[in-house]
Amino acid sequence: MLNLDFSFYNWDVISNFILKGIGFSITLTIVATIGGVFFGTLLALMRLSGKKVLIAPATFYVNGMRSIPLVMVILWFFLLVPFMIGRPIGAEVSAYVTFIAFEAAYFSEIMRAGIQSISRGQVNAGMAVGMTYGQNMRLIVLPQAFRNMLPVLLTQTIVLFQDTSLVYAIGAYDMLKGFETAGKNYGRPIEAYLLAALIYFIICFALSFSVKQLHKKIAIIR
Amino acid sequence: MGSSWDWEVFLRDPGGADPTYWQWMLSCWGWTVSVSLLALILALVVGTGIGILRTLQDRPMLVRLGTIWVEAFRNVPLLVQIFLWYHVVPAIFPAMKSFSSFVLVVLALGFFTSARIAEQVRSGIQTLPRGQRYAGMAMGFTTPQYYRYVLLPMAFRIIIPPLTSEAMNIFKNSSVAFAVSVTELTWFAIQVGEETSRPIEIYFGVTALYVISAFAINRIMAVIEKRTRIPGLVAASGGGH
Numbered sequence: 322m323l324n325l326d327f328s329f330y331n332w333d334v335i336s337n338f339i340l341k342g343i344g345f346s347i348t349l350t351i352v353a354t355i356g357g358v359f360f361g362t363l364l365a366l367m368r369l370s371g372k373k374v375l376i377a378p379a380t381f382y383v384n385g386m387r388s389i390p391l392v393m394v395i396l397w398f399f400l401l402v403p404f405m406i407g408r409p410i411g412a413e414v415s416a417y418v419t420f421i422a423f424e425a426a427y428f429s430e431i432m433r434a435g436i437q438s439i440s441r442g443q444v445n446a447g448m449a450v451g452m453t454y455g456q457n458m459r460l461i462v463l464p465q466a467f468r469n470m471l472p473v474l475l476t477q478t479i480v481l482f483q484d485t486s487l488v489y490a491i492g493a494y495d496m497l498k499g500f501e502t503a504g505k506n507y508g509r510p511i512e513a514y515l516l517a518a519l520i521y522f523i524i525c526f527a528l529s530f531s532v533k534q535l536h537k538k539i540a541i542i543r
Numbered sequence: 544m545g546s547s548w549d550w551e552v553f554l555r556d557p558g559g560a561d562p563t564y565w566q567w568m569l570s571c572w573g574w575t576v577s578v579s580l581l582a583l584i585l586a587l588v589v590g591t592g593i594g595i596l597r598t599l600q601d602r603p604m605l606v607r608l609g610t611i612w613v614e615a616f617r618n619v620p621l622l623v624q625i626f627l628w629y630h631v632v633p634a635i636f637p638a639m640k641s642f643s644s645f646v647l648v649v650l651a652l653g654f655f656t657s658a659r660i661a662e663q664v665r666s667g668i669q670t671l672p673r674g675q676r677y678a679g680m681a682m683g684f685t686t687p688q689y690y691r692y693v694l695l696p697m698a699f700r701i702i703i704p705p706l707t708s709e710a711m712n713i714f715k716n717s718s719v720a721f722a723v724s725v726t727e728l729t730w731f732a733i734q735v736g737e738e739t740s741r742p743i744e745i746y747f748g749v750t751a752l753y754v755i756s757a758f759a760i761n762r763i764m765a766v767i768e769k770r771t772r773i774p775g776l777v778a779a780s781g782g783g784h
Contacts, residue, residue: 388711388757389750390718392729397750400742483620489722490733497623511634514626518619525618 327516329507338506342499343520349416349495350482356421357481358474361428366458368433379429386426392490394423399491412493416485424481431473435466472536479528483521496520552741553748564735565748571731572752578648578717578727579756583710585653586660593657594664595690609661616658622719625651629723648720656713663705667698700771707764714756728752 367379386394398419403409439462447457467474486497497517504513553565561567596602597609616624628651633639639647671694679689721730732749736742 385754388715388754390715390729390753392718392721393732393746393750393753396729396732396736396742397746400746483618486620486622487719489622490729497620497626511631514623514630518623518627521620521623522615522618526614529618 325512325515326509327512329509330503330512330516334503334507338503339496339499342494342496345413345494346482346485346496349420349485349488350478352417353420353424353481353485354474354478356417357424357428358432360421360425361430362432362463364425364429365432365436368429369436383426383429386423387430391423391484392487395419395487395490398422412488412491415491416488416493420481420485424477427477428474431470431477432466434473435470436462438469439465468539471539472532475532475535476529479525479532482528483525486521548744549741550744552739552744555739557735557738564739564745567735568728568731568745568748568752571726571728572756574645574725575714575717575727575752575756578645578652578720578725579714581649582652582656582717583713585649586656586709586713589654589657590660591664591695593661594668595695597661597665598668599686609665613658613661616655617662621652621655621716622722624655625719625723627651644720644723644725648717648723648725652713652716652720655716656709659709659712660706663702663709664698667702668694670701671697697773700773703764703768703771707761707768710760710764711757714760715753718753 364379364383367375368383370376395416399412399415402415402418443461443465444457447461452460485495488495489497492498500513500517500520501510504510553568554563556562557564557567559567561570593609593612596605597613599605619627625648628647629644632647633642675693675697676689679693682689684692717727718729720727721733724730728749732742732746736745739745
C-alpha cells in the first residue's frame with residue numbers, strides 16, 4: 322500500500338514552491354477572463370452585426386480556435402508571440418496572450434447567445450428614445466445579456482482555471498508545476514500530485530457550488 | 544517571418560521506423576485516433592451507467608454515488624488526473640505497474656469524460672415526461688426493462704448534439720497525453736518541431752490533422768443525428784413535410 326508522508330509540506334515549502342504557482346494560476350485565470358470577455362464580446366458583436374466583412378473573419382476565428390486543442394494553441398503562441406512583438410518573452414507572458422486569445426472564442430459564443438436572448442422589443446425601445454447603436458448596446462442590451470449569462474460565464478471561468486494547468490506544455494510556473502517541483506525536490510511525487518488534485522478539487526468545487534447558488538438567486542430575480 | 548517556408552521537411556528521413564516525417568506524423572495521428580476512440584467508448588459505457596444511477600429516484604445511495612463520481616472527475620484538471628493515473632494509481636494497485644502509458648491515458652481520458660457524459664445522459668432522461676416512466680411501469684416492465692426499452696432510446700437521441708461536442712472534445716483533450724509521452728500528434732509537434740528546427744511547418748501539419756479530425760467527427764455525428772431523428776419532435780422537423 323501507500324506510505325504517504327506529507328510532513329515535508331512545511332511553511333517553507335509552501336511559500337517557496339506552491340504560493341508562487343497558485344498566484345500565477347489565479348492571476349492568469351482573472352486576466353484571461355477579463356480579456357476573454359472583452360474580446361469575446363467584440364467578436365460576438367461582429368458576428369451579430371449583419372455585415373459580411375465583419376461576420377466572416379469573426380466566424381473563422383471562433384470556429385478555428387474551437388477546433389484546435391488548447392495545448393496546440395499554447396505551443397503556437399509560444400512560437401509566434403516573440404515574432405509578433407519582436408523580442409523574446411517568457412512562458413508566463415506568452416500564457417497571458419494565449420489564454421486571452423483562446424478564451425475570447427469561447428466567451429464570444431456565450432455572449433452571442435446572451436445577446437440573442439434579449440427580446441427585440443428592448444432594442445426597439447432603445448431606438449425609439451433616440452439611442453445610437455453604440456448606446457443601445459452599451460446601456461440596454463449588453464448589461465442584460467451579461468447578467469443573463471453570468472452563471473455560464475462563471476462556469477467557463479472554472480473550466481479556464483482548470484485549463485491553466487496546460488501551461489505545463491511550455492514550462493510556465495503554475496500551481497501544478499509548483500507542487501511538481503516540491504515533490505521532485507523532496508522525492509515525494511505521489512504526495513505532491515495527490516495534494517495538487519485535492520487543492521484543485523477544493524477550489525473548483527467551491528466555485529461551482531457558489532455558481533449554483535448564484536444561479537438560483539438570479540433565477541428568482543428574473 | 545525571417546526565414547522562408549520549407550515544406551520539404553515532411554519528406555526528410557527521421558531515421559526511425561518511418562521512412563519520412565509525414566508518414567511518422569500519420570502514424571502519430573493513428574495514436575491520437577486510437578486514444579480518442581477507446582476513451583470515447585469507455586466514457587459512453589461508464590457515463591451511461593453513472594447517468595442512469597443519478598436518475599434512480601428511489602435509490603438515494605446510488606444517486607449520491609453518481610453525484611460523487613461526477614463531482615470528483617469534473618473538478619480536477621485532466622492533466623492532473625493523467626498524472627494521478629500515471630504516478631499514484633500504480634502505487635496503490637501494483638498490478639497496474641505493467642500498464643503502458645497509452646492504457647493509462649485511455650483510462651484517464653475515458654473516466655474524465657464519463658463524468659460529463661453522465662450529466663448529459665441524466666439531463667436527457669430527466670427531460671422526458673414523467674408519463675413515459677410510469678407507462679413503462681404500468682406495462683409491468685422491471686426497472687432495467689423500462690430504461691432499456693422506453694427511456695434510454697429516447698434520451699440518447701435527444702442528447703446527440705451535446706454528445707457531438709463531447710466527442711470532438713475528446714479528440715482535442717487527447718492532446719494532453721503528450722505529458723506522459725504517448726506518441727500522439729501533440730507529442731509529435733513538440734518532439735519533431737524541436738528535432739527539425741522547423742516548428743512552424745510541423746505545427747501546421749499537426750493543426751491541419753486536428754481540424755480534419757474535428758470536422759470528420761462533426762460530419763459522422765450529423766449523419767447519426769439524421770438517421771436516429773425522433774419523428775414528431777420540433778427539432779426533428781427538418782424539412783420534407
